[in-house]
Amino acid sequence: MAKRLIPTLNRVLVEKIVPPTKTPAGILLPEKSTKLNSGKVVAVGPGSYDKAGNVIPVGVKEGDNVLLPEYGGTQVFLGDKEYHLFRDEDILGTLHD
Amino acid sequence: MAKRLIPTLNRVLVEKIVPPTKTPAGILLPEKSTKLNSGKVVAVGPGSYDKAGNVIPVGVKEGDNVLLPEYGGTQVFLGDKEYHLFRDEDILGTLHD
Amino acid sequence: MAKRLIPTLNRVLVEKIVPPTKTPAGILLPEKSTKLNSGKVVAVGPGSYDKAGNVIPVGVKEGDNVLLPEYGGTQVFLGDKEYHLFRDEDILGTLHD
Amino acid sequence: MAKRLIPTLNRVLVEKIVPPTKTPAGILLPEKSTKLNSGKVVAVGPGSYDKAGNVIPVGVKEGDNVLLPEYGGTQVFLGDKEYHLFRDEDILGTLHD
């Protein structure tokens, strides 16, 4: 019953990462370490149009780990899994190890 | 008495899909599985104009299954059937099996 | 005393169609069947200017049956007949049998 | 002491026409027949600039009978005669017999 979503324009489908609130050893992490609001890009749209009618490609790609704004995004359920849709320009950055 | 509507500009005429709240066996589905707000595209406009005066074609086509925003859209009755009109850019994505 | 109005820019002069609330046999129609807010185009302006200074022609033409938004439009009396002026982009679509 | 005004940009100087509320025979006219808010164009500006720096000429000309919006316009007294200044794009249309 799970459907696949191809976003329109510069929309980006993201699966949020729930940050751990404890270390593997069970020690509670301080709140600020757990506040990182990040997610994994699951699908991206074809891009939006600039004023001259050309397509501006989306700045992130499938598989990217992204930093998300604290508010915003549209909650979407596909099957029974929760995702969020963001506009390309609202994604704050990409995260790398 | 049912009339056919050809939308203007980048408007898209959508017939909403009422999600099942029970399985075929009669088991109630959890609320989040039923929240998918989707519809089928019935008709699309010719597209809107960019700032250079060129037409930007509509990004979805007749027959597409689309994911709709929770709010917005204009309720329209043709004959006694209910439809909704959305602007092309307000449609969140297309759904595929 | 009835004057003829030539709209400016992308304005469209529309005579609204009052939908019947009964069938010819006198049976009251359910409210939703009577909610279709449509009209007939009586006159259209020459079009508006895009940012490059070119004229964008109006998307509907005299005689078209149009679907109108529930709100908006400017009430105009010519002689003692009531009309409404709409901006081209506010007309939702054209209706066809 | 009456001065002549040359409007700037796309401004249009209009002398409003007070509609008769009685017929020549003295019969009171119904209110809706008297609501036509029209005027005569007395002077027009040279036009406004589009984004490419070109002048867009004003869409009405001296002597035109114009349909005016119910609200808006700037009241101006030249000598002791009352006029109104409208932006070109706020004039609803031209009236013809």
Added chain:
Amino acid sequence: MAKRLIPTLNRVLVEKIVPPTKTPAGILLPEKSTKLNSGKVVAVGPGSYDKAGNVIPVGVKEGDNVLLPEYGGTQVFLGDKEYHLFRDEDILGTLHD
């Protein structure tokens, strides 16, 4: 101590004309004759930029008698004389005998 001001962009420095409230013979003028809000252009800026980066020259020139909006403009004192700065596009028109 009086300094000279060269306005920036499309700003216009205006000395307002206080309209007489009596005739030379001492007869009080009706209020509407005295409401003409006009001034004399003292200095103009070099013009503002359009979207293509070109300068749009100011539409009025030093010495012009101009019709001013009832509200707006920035009060400026040079020496002990009062002036007002207006944006070019807020000046309603030029006055001629």
Added chain:
Amino acid sequence: MAKRLIPTLNRVLVEKIVPPTKTPAGILLPEKSTKLNSGKVVAVGPGSYDKAGNVIPVGVKEGDNVLLPEYGGTQVFLGDKEYHLFRDEDILGTLHD
């Protein structure tokens, strides 16, 4: 400890001139003579971008005496000296003797 600031885009760093409220002989000046809100330009940014991607240079230069708006500007301390940052387009004009 005093640092030098190079403003970004079309920002202008201004040191405000506190107008004298007395003449050199100690006579109090009337309030309107003291209201001139002026300053000296200390540093200017490289300019902002127009819609075509070209730089629009800042309209004032280091050393200019400028007329400032009554409100606005960002208070900045460099060392223990107070300055204000204004956007180029908010500066009302340049003052000359």
Added chain:
Amino acid sequence: MAKRLIPTLNRVLVEKIVPPTKTPAGILLPEKSTKLNSGKVVAVGPGSYDKAGNVIPVGVKEGDNVLLPEYGGTQVFLGDKEYHLFRDEDILGTLHD
């Protein structure tokens, strides 16, 4: 566990500098000397798009000392270190000794 962030578009990652409130000798500094709201640029995005679809590079670079607005910016934690994200155009200027 500390991740590296590459900002999107014209975003700039800044580590704020906490100004000293005492001199090295322990003397309390006056409040205005301590109000300088500055930071060090840690990472910059690739730039934003102008209306013609070209990239406008970010005006500051890694390592720059920047003057920040009193409000605004998005708080971000990477590992347990606090950073702020600013849009390029909100950074007031660069600071130099």
